[in-house]
Amino acid sequence: MGITKPDDRQAVFGEIMSRITTGASAAKIDVGLSLEDISAEVTRNLAPGRNGEVLLIPAHTTKQSTTTSFLDRLGLGKIVKSMNIIAGAIVGLFTSSSAFATTASSHTYVTNGNAESWLALGIILASIATAWTMNYHTPKVRVYGTLLAASGCFAVTAWFLFFVLGTGILEEPKPNQTPMDSAKPAFLWLQAAVAFLAGLLLVRAAFLQRKNVETLDLPSANEQDRYGRVSRLLHWTIAILFISLIPMGIFTSMIPEDTSFRNDYYIVHKTIGVTVFLLILVRLAWNWHSKRPALDASLKPWERKLAHGVHISLYGMMIAFPITGYVMTSMHGFGTYIFAWEVPPFLDKSDAYVIWGTFHKYLLPYLLYMILGAHILGALKHHFVDKHQNAFKRMVS
Numbered sequence: 001m002g003i004t005k006p007d008d009r010q011a012v013f014g015e016i017m018s019r020i021t022t023g024a025s026a027a028k029i030d031v032g033l034s035l036e037d038i039s040a041e042v043t044r045n046l047a048p049g050r051n052g053e054v055l056l057i058p059a060h061t062t063k064q065s066t067t068t069s070f071l072d073r074l075g076l077g078k079i080v081k082s083m084n085i086i087a088g089a090i091v092g093l094f095t096s097s098s099a100f101a102t103t104a105s106s107h108t109y110v111t112n113g114n115a116e117s118w119l120a121l122g123i124i125l126a127s128i129a130t131a132w133t134m135n136y137h138t139p140k141v142r143v144y145g146t147l148l149a150a151s152g153c154f155a156v157t158a159w160f161l162f163f164v165l166g167t168g169i170l171e172e173p174k175p176n177q178t179p180m181d182s183a184k185p186a187f188l189w190l191q192a193a194v195a196f197l198a199g200l201l202l203v204r205a206a207f208l209q210r211k212n213v214e215t216l217d218l219p220s221a222n223e224q225d226r227y228g229r230v231s232r233l234l235h236w237t238i239a240i241l242f243i244s245l246i247p248m249g250i251f252t253s254m255i256p257e258d259t260s261f262r263n264d265y266y267i268v269h270k271t272i273g274v275t276v277f278l279l280i281l282v283r284l285a286w287n288w289h290s291k292r293p294a295l296d297a298s299l300k301p302w303e304r305k306l307a308h309g310v311h312i313s314l315y316g317m318m319i320a321f322p323i324t325g326y327v328m329t330s331m332h333g334f335g336t337y338i339f340a341w342e343v344p345p346f347l348d349k350s351d352a353y354v355i356w357g358t359f360h361k362y363l364l365p366y367l368l369y370m371i372l373g374a375h376i377l378g379a380l381k382h383h384f385v386d387k388h389q390n391a392f393k394r395m396v397s
């Protein structure tokens, strides 16, 4: 058959497929490929039809990487070549705004210390990179994405164990405003433990993912049964940032007033909070432009209602948290940081900040724990109990 180069995979598989489709009898193919390699490729290209006959899946859904450069062998070649436009735009926007703010020191609302806004930018970029690589089309890159997500979880645990505990603030926090505040150390311990467990699960997932050879060909727009690239990028970026704001916010609210790094925490928390707000507006606009996939058809009517309710509530939370945080801050007479800019309060100082604070600091967080718990338990039940593995795949692979 004239195939001599062991790496000429596409030609080999083309030949195999053509022999199968034309019904040719077996022939010796000396290509230096392992039997597993060949049979995996053949299996991926064939699917049983409704009546048991064998169907060929169009090539575009099972593209095999034929790249050879060093980056490509690492699975990173296409990252360099095909920069996702949306990610590029987001990165460009944040980088330029932060860089501009840090250099334009004569601007009225620019803060003096800028290191914290770079930290906020770093966290945002790391979240985008994780969201992007987790849904990248080359399988190897998706493994790196899962490992990046795992390192994010471990970073939260390490921050808690090596920084937060070391400050002694958990033992001597800012005076409690309500009796509920005394539960904050326990919440931080719990969140650090959950982050550690999530990190371990993600490492295990990455280990299993190594065997996956399928490329993920995703269009930008959503499809009838799965989310497209833009929705996935926005979903995971927002989710990572949103979740990171919870322990960060709790710790920020515990820092005594005379602590040197107190303001740094406010800068990072508010900057990321405003960013989540802007990204959720983009997400809503995108949902309007590109219809979301229908819920899994196998869901029972009550499960559909619950899933729908949980989704709506999560959107509500992601809008309500930043708005209440901003109004509370403004009515208390403080500005809001967006990277290195300090935007002055647009609202008059008022004692009503207590009401907004009650929402931002108590009602919304407790509601969130319940909704997020339902969302995660629902997804896990769907995956492990109902064995509808399609549910995760709609958003991750």
Ligand code: HEM
Residues within 6 Å of the ligand: 184, 242, 245, 246, 247, 248, 249, 250, 251, 252, 253, 254, 266, 269, 270, 272, 273, 274, 276, 277, 318, 321, 322, 323, 325, 326, 329, 336, 337, 360, 361, 362, 365
């Ligand atoms: C999605 C966005 C946000 C989330 C999830 C979030 C979450 C939280 C949480 C859980 C706390 C801890 C509350 C406590 O236990 O006392 C907190 C505190 C705080 N948040 Fe946010 N927040 C967000 C956005 C914002 C924004 C945009 C601002 C202001 C512009 C803001 C300002 C504050 C302030 C000032 C505190 C500390 C209050 C204190 O010192 O007691 N937050 N946030």
